[in-house]
């Protein structure tokens with residue numbers, strides 16, 4: 001099916017059919033699973049999501065950075081159809097199949113560094129992170145894992161111990177796994193003493209903390225999102241990641257990059273580490289890898305990945321053949337359509353319009369991010385930087401009512417983030433930004 005790349009509202013959002021479905025949801029689905037914008041989606045293509053009432057919504061979220069190659073991608077559809085007719089499952093550990101191997105070859109080729117690499121495939125980002133932790137502990141013979149403030153690594157028990165934010169993720173779900181430590185993040189906008197102090201002091205401060213509270217010899221790995229996702233699209237100062245990776249190497253600590261959200265062309269390169277010249281020992285990927293099919297991976301140095309005994313890694317569904325076919329087609333699309341460069345072009349449009357918003361709205365504290373992973377942090381005023389969470393929620397709601405699917409994030413709930421499909425048209429991007437401007441004016445009461 002082809003969906004015209006245009007916003008069209010035929011009912012209020014959500015419309016009557018979506019409201020009926022939401023009633024059913026309340027009676028059937030656990031209240032613990034919430035819905036950000038309860039307009040039920042029946043189809044999607046590139047920048048448009050079609051809902052059950054026939055409304056066409058502009059997609060600025062990509063299902064949280066997943067459909068980077070677009071819903072309705074021709075290559076992905078064809079690859080999935082072809083694969084599903086041939087083989088849906090064997091379990092790779094029982095009977096192997098080529099697409100799994102081909103995805104690992106691609107990952108080994110595309111991830112940062114030209115050293116020998118190996119990969120293993122899983123189902124979700126959290127599962128990839130769990131396995132990276134397992135592998136790091138096994139290889140180093142050490143227990144401690146260091147993560148950062150504002151980190152998000154998943155919702156399983158082990159990854160919740162690494163995820164920073166209490167509500168809604170962790171609240172009363174503990175106790176959590178042990179030997180996971182969190183240190184301050186190099187967060188320029190909120191580092192005590194400001195951006196310059198962050199640039200000069202963050203690395204020393206953080207590594208001193210690891211030394212004093214954990215000990216290098218006890219530390220298996222440091223895991224970091226090169227651009228933090230759920231925590232607020234926090235970009236550490238230039239050079240920080242490289243310095244941290246070098247420090248890890250010096251102490252035989254593995255440097256794990258969690259690129260579940262930032263990977264696969266999202267930031268304008270294959271991986272966010274590429275922009276900084278950082279080569280991680282292990283890298284976790286998921287989301288954008290397979291055009292919406294559930295697939296995740298750990299890729300890393302061959303000596304580390306091959307140190308695991310046969311049978312030590314696996315799972316029933318990990319690297320499902322249909323998901324692998326989708327991944328190969330997604331990667332091919334990224335290569336053929338130059339989607340990394342497209343992310344950079346999206347960045348230019350987005351930041352130009354957001355900078356214009358910042359000129360008229362003092363609530364815009366900072367605009368940051370890279371490629372098609374851009375955010376604005378909203379504050380009550382620029383002096384105190386008090387987080388404006390209620391305003392962020394109000395703008396989000398006003399965008400939704402106008403048929404623009406937007407997402408917020410941030411440990412303090414005051415960050416508005418933009419993750420459009422990389423295949424969105426410039427026209428839809430501009431229209432979405434017009435809507436955002438309108439929603440911002442309405443929510444701040446500055447509408448003329």
Ligand code: PLZ
Pocket residue numbers: 064123124125126127129152153154155225229230258259260261262286287
């Ligand atoms: N690592 C960096 O961003 C998932 C979470 C949505 P899964 N982020 C979206 C939610 O509220 O559950 C994420 C991430 C980073 C790991 C994960 C976890 O990936 O595929 O959701 O398990």
